[in-house]
Amino acid sequence: MRQSLILGSILAAASSVLAAPMAQSAPYTNGTLDQSVAVLLDGKVDVKFSVIRNRISTGAENRSPVSTVEIKVGADALKQDIRCQVLDAAGIPIAATRTPNFDISFSDSKKGIWTFDPPAMIDVILCDPNLVGKGSDVNVTLGGNGGDSLNTLVNVVKSTSQTPVASGPFNTFLLNVGVNSNPALRCQIHDVHGMPIFGTRGENRVHTTFSDAKKGIWNLENGDVEVGEIICDPSFVADNRAL
Incomplete structure (x- = not known):
């Protein structure tokens, strides 16, 4: 950085x-x-x-x-x-x-x-001339009001955690998984107190882990939230609770 x-x-x-x-x-x-x-x-x-x-x-x-x-x-x-x-x-x-x-x-x-x-x-x-194609990177985008956004790359082998360069507030989450990475990969985001942030996408129930699935943006529950950590882990599975 x-x-x-x-x-x-x-x-x-x-x-x-x-x-x-x-x-x-x-x-x-x-x-x-x-x-x-x-x-x-x-x-x-x-x-x-x-x-x-x-x-x-x-x-x-x-x-x-x-x-x-x-x-x-x-x-x-x-x-x-x-x-x-x-x-x-x-x-x-x-x-x-x-x-x-x-x-x-x-x-x-x-x-x-x-x-x-x-x-x-x-x-x-x-x-x-020294740049080379990566291809397998996982990209996380957090969006906020007024067009503010944070775009960060996560290189996932096992579980990867990183602190974003900006905390927000943000209200959307987008995961893009490269074609050479596990398409089932899911990520989780925590607030500045270490608590998982909930999100919804379309008709999906409220989740704390977010997939790509080529279905677009997740909306973060409770509107604008401060983000303290992004975690992407191949062992994450879909978890949800009733709306």
């Missing part, structure tokens, strides 16, 4: 140096090689990077939520499989889906757009 924040600051500072000599509307060229990488947010070119010493990096801010990101690598770019990330204001990578893939770094591969669900506020865009 701290490392991500420091990196974001460095990238933001570097952007003013890298971006100044070139217009975003024209790719950087080295001889006859087009080494540009364009990042499109909601179908619009937000930034265009140029390869500098085999590394592409800059910072960018977007003040409204975006639903999609697309990476377009120049035809003669030296690294066709380069990947990019988008970070939130806390320096946390934001996950997106391009069926059947779910990841925190995005490639071109001539396969089109990646989709954020829910739409994401993006603070930093980073493209780096």
Whole structure:
């Protein structure tokens, strides 16, 4: 987390140096090689990077939520499989889906757009030859009033517990399980006092463990709640009580 924040600051500072000599509307060229990488947010070119010493990096801010990101690598770019990330204001990578893939770094591969669900506020865009696809990550999104959200990744082997970088308050919970992870995985969230938070989804009864099942958002009981811990565990099973 701290490392991500420091990196974001460095990238933001570097952007003013890298971006100044070139217009975003024209790719950087080295001889006859087009080494540009364009990042499109909601179908619009937000930034265009140029390869500098085999590394592409800059910072960018977007003040409204975006639903999609697309990476377009120049035809003669030296690294066709380069990947990019988008970070939130806390320096946390934001996950997106391009069926059947779910990841925190995005490639071109001539396969089109990646989709954020829910739409994401993006603070930093980073493209780096060292990024690799993860694929098996589990993503938890907590949503609040006014569009506030927390997007965090959970790498689950056995039971995994982590403290969110922000406590909220939140009123929705969304779990996205990568295609290489156990689709039956369930997660639980605790309030700041360590008590499980209840939630409902559609006609489901009130639960304290939440699944993906490709059925969308869970609404947290009692409205806005402060979240102190997220726990994802392959041994969790559905538990419910009457409404």
